[in-house]
Amino acid sequence: MTEALVEVRDLKVHFPITTGVFFDRVVGHVKAVDGVDLTVPRGQTYGLVGESGCGKSTLGRAILQLTPPTGGEVRFDGVELTKLAPAKLRSMRRRMQMIFQDPMSSLDPRQNVESILVEGLAAHDIGGSRAERRQIIGKTLDAVGLPRWALSRYPHEFSGGQRQRIGIARALVLGPELIVADEPVSALDVSIQAQVINLLDELQGELGLTYLVIAHDLAVVRHISDVVGVMYLGALVEEAPSDRLYREPLHPYTRALMSAVPVPDPDIEDHRERILLAGDLPSPANPPAGCRFHTRCPWAQPTRCAEERPVLRDVGGTRVACHWAEQIASGELRPHEVRVELVRPADEGEAPAVVSAPSEPGAYL
Numbered sequence: 195m196t197e198a199l200v201e202v203r204d205l206k207v208h209f210p211i212t213t214g215v216f217f218d219r220v221v222g223h224v225k226a227v228d229g230v231d232l233t234v235p236r237g238q239t240y241g242l243v244g245e246s247g248c249g250k251s252t253l254g255r256a257i258l259q260l261t262p263p264t265g266g267e268v269r270f271d272g273v274e275l276t277k278l279a280p281a282k283l284r285s286m287r288r289r290m291q292m293i294f295q296d297p298m299s300s301l302d303p304r305q306n307v308e309s310i311l312v313e314g315l316a317a318h319d320i321g322g323s324r325a326e327r328r329q330i331i332g333k334t335l336d337a338v339g340l341p342r343w344a345l346s347r348y349p350h351e352f353s354g355g356q357r358q359r360i361g362i363a364r365a366l367v368l369g370p371e372l373i374v375a376d377e378p379v380s381a382l383d384v385s386i387q388a389q390v391i392n393l394l395d396e397l398q399g400e401l402g403l404t405y406l407v408i409a410h411d412l413a414v415v416r417h418i419s420d421v422v423g424v425m426y427l428g429a430l431v432e433e434a435p436s437d438r439l440y441r442e443p444l445h446p447y448t449r450a451l452m453s454a455v456p457v458p459d460p461d462i463e464d465h466r467e468r469i470l471l472a473g474d475l476p477s478p479a480n481p482p483a484g485c486r487f488h489t490r491c492p493w494a495q496p497t498r499c500a501e502e503r504p505v506l507r508d509v510g511g512t513r514v515a516c517h518w519a520e521q522i523a524s525g526e527l528r529p530h531e532v533r534v535e536l537v538r539p540a541d542e543g544e545a546p547a548v549v550s551a552p553s554e555p556g557a558y559l
């Protein structure tokens with residue numbers, strides 16, 4: 195059994211909604227993260243996916259204590275972070291770093307690369323002399339594939355992919371064990387995305403890093419993740435080893451997300467059906483009772499779904515929060531009429547690419 199580097203238990207982040215001109219009055223809470231349990235083993239990659247606004251970034255930030263949790267626990271290498279004194283937390287921070295989506299907005303445009311990298315070393319008192327720091331920085335540049343001349347240049351002088359390498363170098367220079375990568379490639383061209391993902395993968399192999407990779411796009415995390423967690427409205431709805439999740443998604447929400455991932459085989463891709471979920475993501479300030487997904491779920495049942503919040507439970511090696519996971523997987527329960535559309539628009543004379551339930555279980559996938 196691999197040692198857990200990160201253990202999250204019943205983590206909650208509720209942002210107060212306030213009103214009033216002179217005195218803020220709390221009138222409700224945005225439950226951005228609402229009871230998440232997850233474990234990231236040392237040296238592995240946990241991919242966290244879900245649509246925009248489901249709480250992925252807030253969860254990542256709360257794990258690093260950049261956003262204070264409202265409740266629950268975060269253990270890093272066995273140390274409970276939520277109760278740690280500020281000075282102790284600061285020294286732990288060196289071991290946990292974050293990479294952001296948009297390197298342009300997370301890098302100070304007035305600092306050259308050397309100054310960006312020295313800043314972190316100085317803040318954490320790493321490397322006694324200037325020469326020593328230069329040596330650490332040089333090695334870090336080599337590791338991320340940037341030339342030494344980059345040191346005197348400014349962020350705007352680099353391409354998007356190179357800027358993300360600077361962002362990775364800034365995290366890496368401190369010698370962290372955990373990196374939380376929040377949408378690390380979604381601002382990059384598709385051709386560059388693979389390079390950055392490959393770089394993260396290589397660095398993990400060389401340095402034994404542990405990753406939490408956050409993405410709205412399932413395709414991005416598929417190949418680098420050992421385990422993938424799917425989040426919906428502040429909570430995990432499914433978690434499984436990556437291969438298993440992509441081969442056999444159990445939660446209706448995961449099935450819908452999967453149906454949006456393009457398939458490389460053009461014959462299959464032409465006939466791929468996409469589940470279009472009804473309605474928008476409900477507000478995390480007022481989440482539906484019972485299963486949070488039941489208002490959009492094509493398999494929602496008249497009992498339990500609207501009243502009972504499903505807990506994550508083990509179904510053959512997958513953790514899934516659905517009362518009906520087994521019956522859906524076996525085909526015993528069929529989806530209600532759902533809107534599906536063919537990826538390739540129907541040709542003239544062909545049946546319109548809309549509506550009605552598929553006849554086979556898993557026909558979407």
Ligand SMILES: Nc1ncnc2c1ncn2[C@@H]1O[C@H](COP(=O)(O)OP(=O)(O)OP(=O)(O)O)[C@@H](O)[C@H]1O
Binds near residue numbers: 209
């Ligand atoms: N500081 C804050 N104060 C109040 N609400 C917030 C704050 N930060 C995030 N939220 C809300 O919490 C919910 C979750 O946001 P979060 O950014 O974590 O989601 P996300 O899944 O990462 O989405 P995205 O990919 O768009 O960033 C959203 O409804 C968001 O508006």
